[in-house]
Amino acid sequence: MESSQETIALAGNPNSGKTTLFNALTGSSAKVGNYAGVTIDLKHGEFHTPHGRKLTLVDLPGCYALDDSSPDQEIARAVLKGDHEKCPKPDLVISVIDASNLERHLQLTLQIIELDIPVIVALNMVDMAEKSGLRLDPVKLSEELGVPVVPIRADKGKGLIELKQAIAHPLPPASKPHWKTGDEKDRREFxxxxxxxxxxxxDRQTSSSSDKIDAIALHPVLGWFCFLGIMFALFWSIFSFSSIPMGWIESLQELLVGQVEGAMAEGDFRDLITHGIIEGVGAVVIFLPQILMLFFFIGLMESSGYMARAAFLMDGFMSKVGLSGKAFLPLLSSYACAIPGVMATRTIDSAKERLVTIFVAPWMSCSARLPVYLLLVPMLLGGSEGGVTQAAIFMAIYVVGTLTAFLVARILRGRLGPDEVEHHFMLELPPYRLPQWGYIFRHVLDRGWAFLKNAGTIILAIMILLWAASTYPKSESDDPAEQLAHTVVGRVSAAIEPIVKPLGFDGRTGTAILTSFAAREVFVGSMAQLFHVEESDEETETRTHIRERLANETWADGSKMFTPAAVISLLIFYIYALQCLPTSAVVAREAGSWKWAVGQFIFMTVFAGVASLIVYQTITFFTG
Amino acid sequence: MPSTTVQDLKIDSLQSLSQAQVGCDFQIKVIEGPGCDQLRKLGFCETLQVRKLADGRNLICNVCGTRMAVSKELAEQVKVTPLEA
Structure with missing residues (x-):
């Protein structure tokens, strides 16, 4: 970046369309959504003016005023005032205003003008505002404010050329305020x-289509039916629509194994490629369609405007555990991945509520747990996949994680004590909008690519290590079980087994759990490898066959190993265990202390183990 | 002992947004209380029109074309008067 390159900042109220404009100007694909608080950190990009001058564009988190207290809004304030360590004071600010609500959005624009920075107003969503009956006069607005005003429609790319032309070089001088600077009352009246x-x-407000939808979606009774119906449809769709692409991945995997076996002579190296790499990594990759499906539905909720409604509905429930409905937005995001969820807690005003939300966010079942659930849940149903029962069990898994998170939040919130300043629930309910399909598909592909990259790096490395550990040192015995017992994995399994047996697991399952502390998805690949030895050469490695093999596994006394009690115990462990180092790193950063992250890791791991133990022993006690 | 002013009597005669009837339009007359800064930042200002859309623990209203959900405690701090039909 040239040192002489000027910096333009995009500022505005939450959900005014800053990031959509940022993406449109820079060609980026930063996350957008139809609710307040999507952007919680600075985003940098570059773009060119019509005269070819390169400029740095900084997208700021949304804020209502320059004295807001939540951490994301503090970042915006620091940049605009020139106090941010990593971002210079902007040479010009594009103040993005939602044309439907000038009264509110103008207040921040006036505060920015007071900072003596050149300002251009981007009047966003003009056509939608006019459709609602508003008559806008951008020329008059420009005259009154003393700054250029450019009507735009960022999501459709309209008005961008005019906006770029307004950023003429040299940049315009800062406007002189026409009100008493620093006097809040005078500024507000102006x-x-x-x-x-x-x-x-x-003259009169009319009911919009969003009002009519909200009459049902936010109804105290019907609203809950809608919410639960949407969640159930999400889980049902994840199974029902993914089976065909999963079949394709299975076929590709079988084809690859066949090709390698046909081209290579029998030996350790062929075994590494077929059983270690293709089958181990393939056992995880096979769940890609479901991961994509989950992100697609979360994208739909985010861009339609439903996220804020879900937070509204949950507020009553959340208040009983000492949190507000606002805290439900980061928790909802955590269903996709805990990392953006933890970061999204920056939108929470209360520091104590924020800490509690960070602590419990990893208990929202993230997409990395999905492969584990998808492997185990059908084992409770005799191996059958799809259907309403499976969707109901899935939903129950998510509910168990969420309810436990609320319970722990309740205890923790009580211990931290009340806030010094009382915070009341207040949330903007954006109008429902048609999803931005382009963004959703790009986002889904990005997440899919990240999943595949993970499979091609961490999971691949662990699969190779695990293959080596379960192959060497070799014994002279021809019995596969004796051969495995002689290897490193066999010895580790034997050492672990006394610890994990009370939870219902044997040493191999215990080893698979150990490997999954690197990444949860690894568990599926590890199980495919560790329970592979007794398979005949003709069998093909598919997820159904992994389940069949697990279902047929027995203890030394001939009793079934993966009983419903053992499977439920495993599921409970994965609902609660925090097996994600990147999440711990983000928690340490956001909470401002490694102690918090380490404490969270130890607590969640111990909690997972104890919960599994109790569940397994209780079920076994009652079922014999 | 504090004396009651005309302004106090005027405010007392107004209804709060939490008491207001659902589905009706109102004009915001006074915002007073510990949450008034928070309310103003979100667009609740004196003289503006507001329509109450739903009641409950958190009520929903439309202020200048934006739907807002606010807690009953905050809505109690917004004094309104009905708009004449």
Whole structure:
């Protein structure tokens, strides 16, 4: 980056369309969504003016005013005031305003003008505002404010050329405020006057289609039916629509194994490629369609505007555990991945509520747990996949994680004590919008690619190590079980077994759990490898066959190993265990202390082990 | 002992947004209380129109074209008067 390159900042209220404009100007694909608080950190990009001058564009988190207290809004304030360590004071600010709500959005624009920075107003979503009956006058607005005003529609790419032309070089001088600087009352009155002049509202408000949808979606009873119905449809779709692409991946895997076996002579190296790499990594990759499906549905919820409604519905419930509905947004994001979920807690005003939310966020079942659940849940149903029962069990798994998170939050919140300043629930409910399909598909592909990259790096490395550990040192015995017992894995399994047996697992399952502390998905690949030895050469490695093999596994006394009690115990362990180092790193950063992250890791791991133990022993006690 | 002013009597005669009837339009007359800064940042200002859309623990209203959900405690701090039909 040239040192002389000027910096332009995008500032505005939450959900005014800053990131959509950022993506449109820079060609980036930063996360967007139809709810307040999607952007929680700075995003940098570059773009060129029509005259070819390269500029740095910084997308700021949304804020309502420059004295807001939540951590994301503090970042915006620091940049605009020139106090941010990593970002210079911007040479120009594009103030993005939602044209439907000039009265509110103008207040921040006026505060930015007071900072003596050149400002250009990007009046976003003008056509939608006019459709609602508002009569806008951008020229009048520009005259009153003394800054250029450019009407745009960022999601459709309209008005971008005009906006770039407005950033003429040399940059315009800062505007002189027409109100008493620093006097909040005077500034507010000026803003309201300007809004009245530049945006004439219809005499009477009329009910919009969003109002009509909300009458059902936010109804105290019907709203819950809608919420649970949406969640159930999500889980049902994950199974029902993924079976065909999963079949393709299985076929590809079998084809690859066949090709390698046909081309290579029998030996350790062929075994490494077929059983170690293709089958181990393939056992995880096979769940890619379901991961994509999950992200697709989360993307739909985020861009349609439903996320804020879910938070609204949950507020009553959340208040009983000492959190607000606002904390439910980061928790909802954690269903996809705990990392953005933990980062999204920056939108929470109360520091104590934020800490508690960070602590419990990893208990929202993330996408990395999905392969484990997908392997284990059908084992409770005799191996059958799909259907309403499986969707109901899946939903129950998510509910168990969420309810436990709430319970722990309740205890923790009580221990941390009340806030010094009382925070009340307040949330903007954005209008429902048609999803931005382009963004959703790009986001889904990005997540899919990240999953495959993970499979091609961490999971591949662990599969190779695990193959070596389960192959060497070799014994002279021809019995596969004796051969495995002689290897490193066999010895580790034997050492672990006394510890994990009370939880219902044998040493191999214990070893698979150990490997999954690197990444949860590894468990499926590890199980495929570790329970592979007794398989005949003709069998093909598919997820159904892994389950069949696990279902047929027995203890030394001939009793079934993977009983419903053992499978439920395994599921419980994976619901609760925190097996994600990147999450711990982000927790340490966001909570400002490694102690918090280490404490969380130890607590969740011990909790998972104890919960598994109790569940297994209780079920076994009652079922014999 | 504090004396009651005309302004106090005027405020007392207003209803709060939490008491207001659902489905009706109102004009915001006074915002007072510990949450008034928070309310103003989110667009609740004196003289603006507000329509109450739903009641409950958190009520829903429309202020200048934006739907907002606010807690009953905050809505108690917004004093309104009905808009004449």
């Amino acid at each position: 803003g309201l006057n300007v809004a009245q002049i530049a945006a004439r509202r219809p």
